[in-house]
Amino acid sequence: MKWTYLLFTIALIINITSCKQEQNTNNLNPLPEGKDLSKMIASDPTNAKLYAERAAVYYKNQVYKAAIDDLKDAIKLAPENPTYYHHLSDVYLDSYQSKKAIELLEEAHEKFPNSIKTLLKLAEDHLILTDNGSAMIAVDKILKLDNQNAEGFFMMGMIYRSMNEKEKAINSFQTAIEIEPELHDAWILIGQLYEDLGNKVALNYFEQAIKLDTTNINAWHSKAFYLQNNDRIPEALELYRKINIKDRQFEEAYLNAGILYLSMDSIDAAYEQFNILVNISPASYLGFYYRGITNELKGNISLATEDYSISQKINPTFEKAKKALQVIKK
Numbered sequence: 001m002k003w004t005y006l007l008f009t010i011a012l013i014i015n016i017t018s019c020k021q022e023q024n025t026n027n028l029n030p031l032p033e034g035k036d037l038s039k040m041i042a043s044d045p046t047n048a049k050l051y052a053e054r055a056a057v058y059y060k061n062q063v064y065k066a067a068i069d070d071l072k073d074a075i076k077l078a079p080e081n082p083t084y085y086h087h088l089s090d091v092y093l094d095s096y097q098s099k100k101a102i103e104l105l106e107e108a109h110e111k112f113p114n115s116i117k118t119l120l121k122l123a124e125d126h127l128i129l130t131d132n133g134s135a136m137i138a139v140d141k142i143l144k145l146d147n148q149n150a151e152g153f154f155m156m157g158m159i160y161r162s163m164n165e166k167e168k169a170i171n172s173f174q175t176a177i178e179i180e181p182e183l184h185d186a187w188i189l190i191g192q193l194y195e196d197l198g199n200k201v202a203l204n205y206f207e208q209a210i211k212l213d214t215t216n217i218n219a220w221h222s223k224a225f226y227l228q229n230n231d232r233i234p235e236a237l238e239l240y241r242k243i244n245i246k247d248r249q250f251e252e253a254y255l256n257a258g259i260l261y262l263s264m265d266s267i268d269a270a271y272e273q274f275n276i277l278v279n280i281s282p283a284s285y286l287g288f289y290y291r292g293i294t295n296e297l298k299g300n301i302s303l304a305t306e307d308y309s310i311s312q313k314i315n316p317t318f319e320k321a322k323k324a325l326q327v328i329k330k
Helices: 033-042 048-060 064-077 081-095 098-111 116-128 131-147 150-162 166-179 182-194 201-211 217-228 233-246 251-263 267-280 283-296 299-315 318-330
Strands: none
Touching: 033 048, 048 064, 048 081, 064 081, 081 098, 081 116, 081 150, 098 116, 116 131, 116 150, 131 150, 150 166, 150 182, 166 182, 182 201, 182 217, 201 217, 217 233, 217 251, 233 251, 251 267, 267 283, 283 299, 283 318, 299 318
16 A cells, blocks of 8 residues: 655745834844843944854844844955855745845855855755756766765755656765765655655665665655555564654654555544644644544544644645535534
8 A cells, every 4th residue: 555645845945024024133132042242242343254144043033134134244344254155045045035045045156156054945945946957067067076065965855856857866966875875865865756656765764874874864764665555564663653752843753654654443542643743843744634533533523623724724725624524513
């Protein structure tokens, strides 16, 4: 049986309100965490590092305009530091100013033509914006500068993966780990691609990723999901249990374990998993939806109705919750 599994990859952060973005960066205390940095900047106004550090505080709190202003000041004070350009591109991208993000990185590339980190950042941003052609051009430039650059081959694999060129992606990731065997994510991604192709060698890659870093929860979860997809249900459930001992906030393990228990008609066990999930993640529309199913199966119609309603409120486009709510109200 092949199970449906949702990977939540966040490329862009939801934009904040314009009033928050318009906070005055000259205010010594717009955010509690930035207070000391603001005082230090007032005492040392030509220190680019301080502006960059305060920008990081603004960025963390999604005060994008203030972060942009501080990073622009950092660049003016230290134009030879490409890292400030990279950080500013992140802020532009997350505040829905993708054109400015790309233009800034192109400018940085012209200024630092031999900076592989700048080219990697440029490739990454193009990939996020699904401009695979431009991303590959940046990777080609990286490999011309260093034909043994593992991160360059890794990025190439990400581009091919985005293009659904699975074999080419595997070859690129494989080259990356031949150069740098401890690229943990490459092992996981190769395993996932082999799993998509129905090749059982996938399990070996997940196990190698775990061996390289026993704290890598994504590696453990990829193995568990592989076991789940290959009907090794008790092993998968045991692994999900171990994952949540290691990381009690890892949502997908609760979700997948709950779905497995549902398939086994272990309603109480399924309810327990979904109940934990919605308590650690109140924004999990899937958690509320599936808890609604368990409540309905347990005969708790009012609680099921409430769960479906919350799921639909969190994600109004989620049709399954909408249909479940319509049916249960009848």
